[in-house]
Amino acid sequence: xxxxxxxxxxxxxxxxxxxxxxxxxxxxxxxxxxxxxxxxxxxxxxxxxxxxxxxxxxxxxxxxxxxxxxxxxxxxxxxxxxxxxxxxxxxxxxxxxxxxxxxxxxxxxxxxxxxxxxxxxxxxxxxxxxxxxxxxxxxxxxxxxxxxxxxxxxxxxxxxxxxxxxxxxxxxxxxxxxxxxxxxxxxxxxxxxxxxxxxxxxxxxxxxxxxxxxxxxxxxxxxx
Amino acid sequence: xxxxxxxxxxxxxxxxxxxxxxxxxxxxxxxxxxxxxxxxxxxxxxxxxxxxxxxxxxxxxxxxxxxxxxxxxxxxxxxxxxxxxxxxxxxxxxxxxxxxxxxxxxxxxxxxxxxxxxxxxxxxxxxxxxxxxxxxxxxxxxxxxxxxxxxxxxxxxxxxxxxxxxxxxxxxxxxxxxxxxxxxxxxxxxxxxxxxxxxxxxxxxxxxxxxxxxxxxxxxxxxx
Amino acid sequence: xxxxxxxxxxxxxxxxxxxxxxxxxxxxxxxxxxxxxxxxxxxxxxxxxxxxxxxxxxxxxxxxxxxxxxxxxxxxxxxxxxxxxxxxxxxxxxxxxxxxxxxxxxxxxxxxxxxxxxxxxxxxxxxxxxxxxxxxxxxxxxxxxxxxxxxxxxxxxxxxxxxxxxxxxxxxxxxxxxxxxxxxxxxxxxxxxxxxxxxxxxxxxxxxxxxxxxxxxxxxxxxx
Amino acid sequence: xxxxxxxxxxxxxxxxxxxxxxxxxxxxxxxxxxxxxxxxxxxxxxxxxxxxxxxxxxxxxxxxxxxxxxxxxxxxxxxxxxxxxxxxxxxxxxxxxxxxxxxxxxxxxxxxxxxxxxxxxxxxxxxxxxxxxxxxxxxxxxxxxxxxxxxxxxxxxxxxxxxxxxxxxxxxxxxxxxxxxxxxxxxxxxxxxxxxxxxxxxxxxxxxxxxxxxxxxxxxxxxx
Numbered sequence: 071x072x073x074x075x076x077x078x079x080x081x082x083x084x085x086x087x088x089x090x091x092x093x094x095x096x097x098x099x100x101x102x103x104x105x106x107x108x109x110x111x112x113x114x115x116x117x118x119x120x121x122x123x124x125x126x127x128x129x130x131x132x133x134x135x136x137x138x139x140x141x142x143x144x145x146x147x148x149x150x151x152x153x154x155x156x157x158x159x160x161x162x163x164x165x166x167x168x169x170x171x172x173x174x175x176x177x178x179x180x181x182x183x184x185x186x187x188x189x190x191x192x193x194x195x196x197x198x199x200x201x202x203x204x205x206x207x208x209x210x211x212x213x214x215x216x217x218x219x220x221x222x223x224x225x226x227x228x229x230x231x232x233x234x235x236x237x238x239x240x241x242x243x244x245x246x247x248x249x250x251x252x253x254x255x256x257x258x259x260x261x262x263x264x265x266x267x268x269x270x271x272x273x274x275x276x277x278x279x280x281x282x283x284x285x286x287x288x289x290x291x292x293x294x
Numbered sequence: 295x296x297x298x299x300x301x302x303x304x305x306x307x308x309x310x311x312x313x314x315x316x317x318x319x320x321x322x323x324x325x326x327x328x329x330x331x332x333x334x335x336x337x338x339x340x341x342x343x344x345x346x347x348x349x350x351x352x353x354x355x356x357x358x359x360x361x362x363x364x365x366x367x368x369x370x371x372x373x374x375x376x377x378x379x380x381x382x383x384x385x386x387x388x389x390x391x392x393x394x395x396x397x398x399x400x401x402x403x404x405x406x407x408x409x410x411x412x413x414x415x416x417x418x419x420x421x422x423x424x425x426x427x428x429x430x431x432x433x434x435x436x437x438x439x440x441x442x443x444x445x446x447x448x449x450x451x452x453x454x455x456x457x458x459x460x461x462x463x464x465x466x467x468x469x470x471x472x473x474x475x476x477x478x479x480x481x482x483x484x485x486x487x488x489x490x491x492x493x494x495x496x497x498x499x500x501x502x503x504x505x506x507x508x509x510x511x512x513x514x515x516x517x518x
Numbered sequence: 519x520x521x522x523x524x525x526x527x528x529x530x531x532x533x534x535x536x537x538x539x540x541x542x543x544x545x546x547x548x549x550x551x552x553x554x555x556x557x558x559x560x561x562x563x564x565x566x567x568x569x570x571x572x573x574x575x576x577x578x579x580x581x582x583x584x585x586x587x588x589x590x591x592x593x594x595x596x597x598x599x600x601x602x603x604x605x606x607x608x609x610x611x612x613x614x615x616x617x618x619x620x621x622x623x624x625x626x627x628x629x630x631x632x633x634x635x636x637x638x639x640x641x642x643x644x645x646x647x648x649x650x651x652x653x654x655x656x657x658x659x660x661x662x663x664x665x666x667x668x669x670x671x672x673x674x675x676x677x678x679x680x681x682x683x684x685x686x687x688x689x690x691x692x693x694x695x696x697x698x699x700x701x702x703x704x705x706x707x708x709x710x711x712x713x714x715x716x717x718x719x720x721x722x723x724x725x726x727x728x729x730x731x732x733x734x735x736x737x738x739x740x741x742x
Numbered sequence: 743x744x745x746x747x748x749x750x751x752x753x754x755x756x757x758x759x760x761x762x763x764x765x766x767x768x769x770x771x772x773x774x775x776x777x778x779x780x781x782x783x784x785x786x787x788x789x790x791x792x793x794x795x796x797x798x799x800x801x802x803x804x805x806x807x808x809x810x811x812x813x814x815x816x817x818x819x820x821x822x823x824x825x826x827x828x829x830x831x832x833x834x835x836x837x838x839x840x841x842x843x844x845x846x847x848x849x850x851x852x853x854x855x856x857x858x859x860x861x862x863x864x865x866x867x868x869x870x871x872x873x874x875x876x877x878x879x880x881x882x883x884x885x886x887x888x889x890x891x892x893x894x895x896x897x898x899x900x901x902x903x904x905x906x907x908x909x910x911x912x913x914x915x916x917x918x919x920x921x922x923x924x925x926x927x928x929x930x931x932x933x934x935x936x937x938x939x940x941x942x943x944x945x946x947x948x949x950x951x952x953x954x955x956x957x958x959x960x961x962x963x964x965x966x
Contacts, residue, residue: 092370097764099327103326105772108848116863121859168367192341193342195345319542319546327551385726422566543767616812638788639787640792643793646794
């Protein structure tokens with residue numbers, strides 16, 4: 071019977087790791103194609119120093135590219151940590167994961183807009199657009215956390231309910247911050263963008279800790 | 295001799311999972327590059343609110359992007375469920391799988407057309423084009439189901455013939471619906487697009503059920 | 519000692535499958551991004567039937583896309599079959615594999631040219647360009663086959679030398695055919711393109727047979 | 743207790759191979775999308791020979807494409823060899839790896855610039871830009887090597903400290919060479935580009951040796 075149980079678990083893990091591999095692929099591609107918007111507009115009869123300053127003038131595009139790259143990389147780490155707590159998948163989690171992937175893929179669109187309009191008169195509109203997409207991404211993560219609720223029975227038995235509660239609070243907190251960032255961006259584009267940038271510093275720390283905590287639980291799980 | 299049988303099976307599964315991994319990669323990339331057609335046409339001296347309304351005006355592109363994203367994601371889930379029933383691959387299945395991947399990859403082309411022309415005078419032509427590509431995709435899936443016929447001997451022994459028959463009927467039904475959608479789109483673009491959109495709600499439910507059924511058979515298979 | 523030998527073999531297989539996974543990724547991406555050149559040039563105030571005929575007028579692009587898609591898909595199958603015969607990797611094989619991947623990735627460039635110029639006055643130049651790239655790809659495969667020579671000691675012990683000799687002859691034959699196709703395309707674009715298209719029918723058959731032969735050897739290998 | 747130790751090791755290896763698979767994906771995509779900048783500008787009413795010379799005139803783009811393709815392929819091999827020495831991941835290594843991936847992805851941007859401007863009056867500016875990006879990539883690798891320092895405890899116990907020291911010296915040497923190349927490119931574009939090209943010949947040799955050395959250590963590790 072223990073063997074039966076193990077088999078079922080393996081079956082469950084098989085589905086989970088398949089979904090993880092697919093999601094990893096989408097994260098990796100979404101992150102890489104961001105660079106396709108980093109292109110110099112054609113310049114005629116330019117001098118070497120003229121070309122170098124044209125390259126430097128693209129700094130808003132570099133910044134937006136770096137911000138979105140870091141955002142997707144950190145979301146990937148957090149996705150992994152969260153998937154590591156899951157034992158089996160159901161319809162709601164599948165849907166929530168699809169929603170997260172959809173937003174991850176979509177991020178290249180507002181990134182291109184910030185790169186193009188950050189230094190022009192429409193800067194506030196550009197950052198507002200970016201903030202709204204980040205807010206929707208955060209919304210998708212909130213649905214994901216609902217799908218992971220301990221009472222829904224998808225978690226590995228060694229995962230403490232308190233850990234999920236902490237992550238849910240953080241994800242809900244993130245949603246509030248991005249809401250503020252969207253409002254703030256209509257007042258001052260740089261303030262709004264600064265708040266979003268500060269947030270991924272926070273998520274970077276969460277990502278690192280979550281990985282460590284997850285490893286601890288996995289060890290427990292295999293030792294138990 | 296049992297070991298010999300198992301080895302052969304493993305060999306077969308090795309080929310199958312290799313094809314699955316490759317197909318997964320194509321699905322993931324096809325789904326991600328859809329976003330590359332979501333780009334704002336350059337606007338000069340625009341105000342923040344002008345930029346935001348330019349972003350909102352792109353809604354047909356968002357809709358077409360979301361529709362094709364969901365379509366490919368659901369086809370991926372169904373592809374997985376169907377591949378999970380297969381024990382070994384032959385030439386016809388390889389060919390049918392290649393045809394399905396070809397249509398999956400191609401979907402970004404009519405998606406861009408719907409995004410561009412849905413609100414203009416050529417809307418009917420745009421949705422008709424989209425419907426024809428979806429119809430061809432459905433055709434590829436019908437060939438795939440022929441290759442999976444129980445009498446062709448590729449299925450795992452635990453898979454009931456009735457399950458395949460049900461899936462074949464659904465896939466044939468889908469073809470008819472897309473044929474109607476193509477005709478309907480020449481009368482009214484929104485009706486045609488609405489029918490296609492409704493169909494992926496149906497496939498989403500099929501995908502979820504198929505996954506569950508497949509898991510049950512796998513368990514049987516490992517228990518037998 | 520047998521165990522030591524097996525470990526070494528596994529180590530070798532580990533490197534091989536890592537290279538295979540990476541190569542698979544490149545094949546999958548190269549094949550998918552072909553669709554990015556399938557885009558309708560913007561048309562203003564077009565009618566539904568005008569849009570549909572604009573879509574139909576793109577047929578050279580569809581043909582070139584389908585040809586290159588099939589080419590890469592079949593090369594992927596053949597790549598797999600050939601890698602399956604290999605036990606360990608050395609520098610020359612690594613280099614030859616890199617060269618093959620380079621040509622696979624590059625194929626989207628002449629594909630776009632054929633799509634654009636096949637029906638215009640420069641058709642012969644477009645098909646000639648395509649043929650030269652296919653010829654270079656065939657050259658890379660010839661280097662790959664040199665790296666796989668039995669006397670170089672990379673093959674699995676169960677692989678008969680005759681099988682390698684057959685594949686080498688076919689790959690060398692392909693090079694000659696593409697050379698003829700390049701010359702022919704300067705006389706008549708459609709004849710040149712027809713010969714290249716006919717060749718991938720040949721490779722499709724080779725791919726299917728190679729897969730079957732490989733499976734047979736694997737079984738031998740595990741049984742031995 | 744040995745079993746416990748082994749489990750922990752496996753857990754560590756699990757994280758490592760997950761990071762490796764993700765990184766492999768990014769390398770493969772970054773390398774493939776380089777081809778998207780290899781496009782012929784539209785030409786009207788061109789003759790076959792006119793089209794062929796337009797294709798030949800793109801040689802700076804081919805050269806830049808081939809250089810960056812080889813650069814990323816060789817970095818992938820070196821990345822693999824270095825990851826093979828690692829037993830577990832910590833925050834600094836994760837960050838350093840993210841930085842390396844960021845620079846790998848970014849490389850397509852200066853590649854497009856060299857392709858566009860190498861034969862024009864701004865050639866020095868184009869190669870200088872390329873050299874600066876390669877220099878930053880080298881900087882990321884230097885951080886990576888700091889994260890791999892033996893005293894940080896991430897290495898497999900069988901890896902000799904001298905091997906890491908050698909790699910660190912080479913990576914630091916590379917940084918100096920790219921610094922010289924950046925300076926040189928402001929004097930003569932072709933000299934700067936020639937030095938960068940020569941360097942990847944060096945890295946190619948390192949990559950090949952590193953793979954061999956790594957295989958030796960792995961064997962030791964499994965034999966110990």
